[in-house]
Amino acid sequence: MNTKDRAREIHARLKGRYPAPAPALDWTNAWELLVATVLAAQCTDERVNKVTPVLFERWPDIASLAEADVAQLETVVRSTGFFRNKAKNLKAAARRVVDVYGGEVPRTMADLITLGGVARKTANIVLSNAFNVHEGIAVDTHVKRLSFRMGLTANTDPVRIEKDLMPLYPRAAWGEINHFLVYFGREVCPARTPKCASCELNDICPKNGVGK
Known part of the structure; x- marks a missing residue:
C-alpha cells in the first residue's frame, strides 16, 4: 500500500x-477558540475548559483583554502552565487585534501568526474550525x-x-x-x-x- x-x-x-x-476545547467564537488553543499548549483541554469560563467572565471580549492587567491575567491562567508567557501573549494578541485588525480576529494564516502566542498550529485550528478556511493542517x-x-x-x-x-x-x-x-x-x-x-x-x- x-x-x-x-x-x-x-x-x-x-x-x-x-x-x-470538533475541538475538545469549549468556545463560541473565533477569539475564544484562539485563546483556548493558546492556553492548551502543554496543558490538557480539560484544564483549559475550566479556566476559560473564568477568563471570559472577567474579560468578555477582545477589547477588554487588551486592557487587562497582566498580573491579574497571570493569576487566572496560572494552572495552565507557562502562565507568564501565556498571559503576556494573550494580552499582546488582543492589543494587536484591536489596533491592527479593527477588533476582529483575522482570517488568514499570514495575519494570524503575527499575533502573540499564535504559530501555525493555532492558526490552522482557528481558521478551519471558526472560519471553515483551510490553509494547512494543525x-x-x-x-x-x-x-x-x-x-x-x-x-x-x-x-x-x-x-x-x-x-x-x-x-x-x-x-x-x-x-x-x-x-x-x-x-x-x-x-x-x-x-x-x-x-x-x-x-x-x-x-x-x-x-x-
Whole structure:
C-alpha cells in the first residue's frame, strides 16, 4: 500500500469512528477558540475548559483583554502552565487585534501568526474550525506521533510534517484529519501504551510490519 492510499484509508476508517469531529476545547467564537488553543499548549483541554469560563467572565471580549492587567491575567491562567508567557501573549494578541485588525480576529494564516502566542498550529485550528478556511493542517503532538508511526511522514519537525500531510488529503479534509488523529492518539494510540491489538488501523500500520 502506498502512502497516499494508506492516508486515504486512515481517513475513511477514522471518519467512520468519529462522524462529527470538533475541538475538545469549549468556545463560541473565533477569539475564544484562539485563546483556548493558546492556553492548551502543554496543558490538557480539560484544564483549559475550566479556566476559560473564568477568563471570559472577567474579560468578555477582545477589547477588554487588551486592557487587562497582566498580573491579574497571570493569576487566572496560572494552572495552565507557562502562565507568564501565556498571559503576556494573550494580552499582546488582543492589543494587536484591536489596533491592527479593527477588533476582529483575522482570517488568514499570514495575519494570524503575527499575533502573540499564535504559530501555525493555532492558526490552522482557528481558521478551519471558526472560519471553515483551510490553509494547512494543525500538527500537535498526537498528529506528529501518529503521522510518523503510520508512515505518512519521515519528518519530526511539525512544519515539515504539515507539508507532507497536505498533499495526502483533499483540502476540505485538512481540518478534520487533525481531529481524527488527536482523538485516535488519545483513545487508541498513545505514545507509551498503544492498543495495537484492538486498533482498527493495525492491518495497515507500517510500525507493525504490515500495510507496507
